[in-house]
Amino acid sequence: MSMDRRRFLKIAGVSTVLGLGGASVMNGLSRRGLEASQATVTPDPKGLTAKRWGFAIDVNKLGSPADYQKCIDACHNIHNVPSIENPKHEVKWIWNETYEHSFPGTEHEYMNHEFKEKNFLLLCNHCAQPACVRVCPTQATFKRKDGVVMQDMHRCIGCRFCMAACPFGARSFNYRDPRGKDANGKPFIKVENKTFPTRMIGVVEKCTMCYERLAIGQQPACAEASNGAIVFGDLEDPNSEVRKIINSKYTIRRKPELGTQPSIYYVIGGSEHA
Amino acid sequence: MLEKALTGSKRYWTWVIMLLGIIGVGFIAYMYQLQEGLGITGLSRDVSWGFYIAQFTFLVGVAASAVMLVIPYYLHNYKKFGKIVILGEFLAISAVTMCMLFILVDMGQPMRVMNVVLHPTPNSVMFWDAVVLNGYLFINLIVGWTTLGAERKSLPPPNWVKPLIYLSIPWAVSIHTVTAFLYAGLPGRHLWLTAIMAARFLASAFAAGPALLILLVMFVRKTSKFDAGTEAIQSLAKIVTYAMITNVFFFLLEVFTAMYSNIPGHMHPIKYLFVGLDGHTNLVPFMWTATVLAFLGIGLLVNPATRKNESILPFALIAVFISAWIDKGMGLVVGGFIPNPFEKVTEYSPTIPELAITLGVYAVGFLVLTVLYKVAIGVKEDNAYDTGHH
């Protein structure tokens, strides 16, 4: 699915004429058309492709808090996610939460304490029917053909409608400048990844399923750091590892009754219990 | 006609300068917010809309309520509203202006606001809200200005404006319906996920909007030679009465459905609002104040003796107005976010800069209203003077 430069320019041109108008547009169109008419843009051939990406997260393989932290750090370090202490202004792409808060309403009074308090790794569910995408007034958040719910931080106007719509609390708003410092003068981003951008105040951000890594043939960072606890793959491919796990084991999804169709499956029991 | 706003008494100019002062303070606070980000407000990851969006929601209702004058006057030829229908339309203009400003100050990246136009997205309710609000503003500007211009020349309004007047009726309903849909279509926000929300919005709007209008009309009568007439005020007061009763009734329907069904998710926000949840009770005193004021207001309005007593009537109207403001503003918007998707409670209260910005926006609205009302009343006073001499 490559889009040639000509079509590109057409769209750019039409939107410029509609938006701005003026002679410079006509001038620019003709010159650009000559200069770069043969230029094309294509995906990286190394990129991973799928019909619908998804995760199977085996909670039994994530034993200690250190196991969770490894996945969280992998993601947050790569993506320059600021660590802001104030929970009101916190930004997080992946984090852990106890069972009763991850799956509210399913806990019960006789549930064993250990399970109730068990930690689950939470991140954007990359829903098949995402409410956030439905409500976004600028298509800053949109669904890709491969199932990734993307966030275009260039286009986001910061209205936070998506945060009201998301039933999973997966979205964070930059209430503060992520490049700023905390009260003790320490920067929110401890170590910058120089190959990835930060964000700016006033935009919403969230897990983007490591689209920048998928594009060059790498697994999402959390899956890579999880020691096999997080399996990433194509949910539509019956032979993929993620499908085999879902087929053979008992899995649950967060708030399935809302119809958003999360693409993240939590493996609860082994095949012998299924 | 605008020149009428350029001459006025000392009191008029004091008022205008005071408003400009408040706008200035609000503007400085807004510059601070632009610089530092929305972190200077009380908003959070969990309660991501607050005071600004609450005012927006409430004021859409005030704007829509102009239709309570337009329908009787233009559809049912109820002549008593003839003198004040313009005041309703001008109130709508002022309210819509404030709505737009509240949306703007709530944005994280306001300089990108044109993205909504550049990338129109029909599946987003917010896109439609922008469309209907702008449309409503223009309809009221054109209708209000044209009819007032005609009145000034003692002519009937031109025929071409009639279709616009009729269009303004469903359009007024649409602005508040679409605003309700901002909330009512979201999965997982139990307080908002209710089919009756648009209806309840309209009911509370038709109570609060005309209540404010009566208060304004009474104020105008005191400060100018323009008198809307007792019958117009009483008719409007009856509209307020029944709209408020309907509003409370609709609210009780919500309470019944949530509490009798005993579904925890549906009960939690209502419990949070009225008794507190997990020990968090920020909004409880406000919601009970709103409840007491609602019943007090209805009591005073239903009883003809107190409604007709014009020294009691303003208090009843203020009670109704504040009650609707608390319930539909803070109660509805903040309550919808509590508990959060993890069933935890993060509370919200506005900060001082947030309040300053809010006051600044209200001052802009009141300035618009003052100028428009000055023009309208100037025209009406002139006409009264002319007819008095002929």
Next chain:
Amino acid sequence: MYNGGKIIAGMLVFLAFFTFPFYYNLGKANARPEPKLNTPVIQQLAEKKCVESRDFMRAEHMQLLNDWRDSVVRDNNRIYKNREGKEFSISLQNTCMNCHSNKKEFCDKCHNYMAVKPYCFSCHIEPKENKS
């Protein structure tokens, strides 16, 4: 003229304000900006050429960058093949700024001159300036 004095005084004040930028900058040196291309990476290039011709980049880099960001973020198209068939990885931070590691001497030179403030680097991380 009715109120003539006031009107003329008002017009004079307006004119003074309106023309302020002109006389404020009068006689000040306003040299044409010369963005520098002498970064270590560029100096090592066999053929010192950007992704498109110099003229095109001068006039259209903002449009190209705009197209590029949509291309990557929205369409997942990350390889740019120019008309000579040469391929580049589309990335402001990793491709453009790899060569143009002198943002202050390159980007800022013209942007300051033109008084434009693109917010690219509010998110994209600037290269560490190497004073060579």
